[in-house]
Each structure stands twice: as structure tokens, then as C-alpha cells.
Amino acid sequence: MGATTTEFKAKTLDGQKKTFLSLTMTNDDQLRIYTVLHAIPRGFVTSYGHVATLAQLPRGARQVRRLLSQLPEESTLPWHRVIRADGSIAFPQGSPSHQRQKK
Structure with missing residues (x-):
């Protein structure tokens, strides 16, 4: 199977469509994972396993x-x-990724 490039688009406040991410995917699993990830609302978290299930x-x-x-x-x-x-953050404590996920 060949690689495909998928663009995730959103509308800006002035109504313009903007590509905010362009990813090259080599399989359908990646597309499904990115689609689920994109759908997680602000203010909510979920687990790696729940993303996989969805x-x-x-x-x-x-x-x-x-x-x-x-x-x-x-x-x-x-x-x-x-x-x-278990609700814990998967990054080393004090790392930039840990700090961002902690917010």
C-alpha cells in the first residue's frame, strides 16, 4: 500500500478554511488514530487505550x-x-511535554 497525505483543516475565526496539519500516512490505522485524536475536545483527556478502541x-x-x-x-x-x-502522565516529571500535559 502506498503512502497518502491527509490534511486536517479547520475554520479560522474569520471563516477561512486553514490546513493546520498535513500528515503522510502509510495505513488506515494511522488515519483512524489521528481522526480520534483530533476529536478530543478541549478540557477533556482520554487514555491511549480508549483512543485505540475508538x-x-x-x-x-x-x-x-x-x-x-x-x-x-x-x-x-x-x-x-x-x-x-491510570490517569498519570506518560512523560518524565519536569520535561516540557510533562509540563504541557499537566496543564
């Missing part, structure tokens, strides 16, 4: 974690809204 990847929590760890730094997908099943 993306139709039972027992795919590690796959979700690995994919999110490979997001480009400029990604605006809300990766910081995904936490461990």
Missing part, C-alpha cells in the same frame, strides 16, 4: 503511544490530551 484497534494502546511519539514537533493535534489508563 480507532477500532482493540489492544492497540502501544500503537497509539508510538504513533503519537512520532508526531512532528509542529503538530497541532492535541496529543497532550492522551494519558495513561
